[in-house]
Amino acid sequence: MxxxxxxxxxxxxxxxxxxxxxxxxxxxxxxxxxxxxxxxxxxxxxxxxxxxxxxxxxxxxxxxxxxxxxxxxxxxxxxxxxxxxxxxxxxxxxxxxxxxxxxxxxxxxxxxxxxxxxxxxxxxxxxxxxxxxxxxxxxxxxxxxxxxxxxxxxxxxxxxxxxxxxxxxxMPVSAEEELDSFTVGICIPAMLLNIPTPSDEVKEAMDLMEANYPVYGPLRDWVCELVPPNDAEKITEGRGERLANVSTKGGITEAMTTSLALGASFAAALLRGMERGREITDDIRKSVMDSVKLAG
Ligand SMILES: NC(=O)c1ccc[n+]([C@@H]2O[C@H](COP(=O)([O-])OP(=O)(O)OC[C@H]3O[C@@H](n4cnc5c(N)ncnc54)[C@H](OP(=O)(O)O)[C@@H]3O)[C@@H](O)[C@H]2O)c1
CATH class of the missing domain: 3.40.50.720 (NAD(P)-binding Rossmann-like Domain)
Incomplete structure (x- = not known):
């Protein structure tokens, strides 16, 4: 919808x-x-x-x-x-x-x-x-x-x-892992606005994600509305500045853009985003558990 x-x-x-x-x-x-x-x-x-x-x-x-x-x-x-x-x-x-x-x-x-x-x-x-x-x-x-x-x-x-x-x-999700995949998906416009990427590579990556996470159906439409596919191949102006606005140090967007910059495919960069999300969750879980132990 x-x-x-x-x-x-x-x-x-x-x-x-x-x-x-x-x-x-x-x-x-x-x-x-x-x-x-x-x-x-x-x-x-x-x-x-x-x-x-x-x-x-x-x-x-x-x-x-x-x-x-x-x-x-x-x-x-x-x-x-x-x-x-x-x-x-x-x-x-x-x-x-x-x-x-x-x-x-x-x-x-x-x-x-x-x-x-x-x-x-x-x-x-x-x-x-x-x-x-x-x-x-x-x-x-x-x-x-x-x-x-x-x-x-x-x-x-x-x-x-x-x-x-x-x-x-x-956009509905049916499992928590799918919500985590959505977290990666909402970073995609920022990536496309900063790193020109061929449309077919983006399509392939979205197909792969959608096969595992149906939320990538509506998410793909949302991404296309924000960054029409042809624009994604061209945009270069103001790259660094735009990225600084949306990328948290050590965050998911940074992990994905670094992966792309090092030559990974768009699909591999999204998977790196999923992995970075899990690493962040593990770190947060650990620090929350440590704080609870200290307080106890
Ligand atoms: N920014 C995004 O694009 C975005 C998108 C999706 C989800 N999120 C999530 O949204 C959350 C907030 O992100 P943000 O970028 O809005 O962070 P932020 O700008 O740093 O805002 C955090 C707010 O939390 C307040 N705060 C901290 N401790 C508090 C306490 N004990 N009681 C009441 N208020 C407290 C801070 O108060 P003071 O202002 O007084 O310091 C500040 O207003 C994060 O968990 C993030 O993962 C953010």
Missing amino acids: NKAENCEKNINASGEVTGFGKKSGIIGIVGFGHLGSSLAYPLVKNGYPKEDLLIAHKGSALTRERAVGMGLDRALVDARTLMSSADIIFVATRPQDVLSLPVSSVKRGALVVSCMAGLPLDLLNDIFGGPVCRMMCSGPDTILEGRGAATLFPANERIEALLRRIGLSI
Whole structure:
């Protein structure tokens, strides 16, 4: 299903997304950095009541200014208040900060949605003491442009509907490994914008991924919309600059672009991205377990 179809039922005559209704309850966003703020902005822009939104961050003055600039000063609360009041809690902190959250305060019956890349479900369920839903989404720029893509595992209709209303295309996955493959897939536009790649090589790689992970069907359409195949072969201008904007040191995009630069095929670079994702998860698991042991 494409984005237009996703949003069709929720767009009024003025082109605004409507219909959050009372069912959404209080939404809390813990972590108001790049991702957290990029989720809050379209919510408010599309009519989600500011008084039903709570946001919490660690204390940076810059982050506070960002929230105030968005007219969200009254939504700012401490993380404990947010966790004990919100019905839906988006966790948009970095994975290494998860243990600093007051997880025992989570309101009974609240839905916790982890946006933290690399933190696996079993660990999240242990940390939060109950079922958590993992969400992976494309970068803040695409979300703010209304061209974002996301997936949830396990699937959750209520959250999916909410995300559709703020313009994200939802792409279903049937296993956590497929969500991890999606994490690699959303890095593809950045690679194509930085390293000119023949269309047939990209197609071959996408075919290979789709054979194992059906989410690469809709993901392929999304990639083609952002970087049309013919452009992918030509784009060279501003390469370094663009890559610096999207590539985290030691992250998945960097692993894939390095692999390509060293002469690997596009397909091999995607597999390297999957491998790097597993390495990151192992590192996070180890550091979380070490912190728990120290605290115990
Ligand atoms: N950026 C992306 O493209 C992207 C895409 C998909 C998923 N993600 C995932 O989203 C998460 C956030 O990434 P990001 O790029 O938005 O990071 P970021 O810009 O560094 O933002 C992290 C936020 O977490 C807040 N924070 C840290 N500890 C906290 C605590 N104990 N209580 C409340 N807030 C706390 C920080 O507060 P202060 O501002 O006060 O320091 C900051 O606002 C990561 O797990 C990442 O894997 C990111």
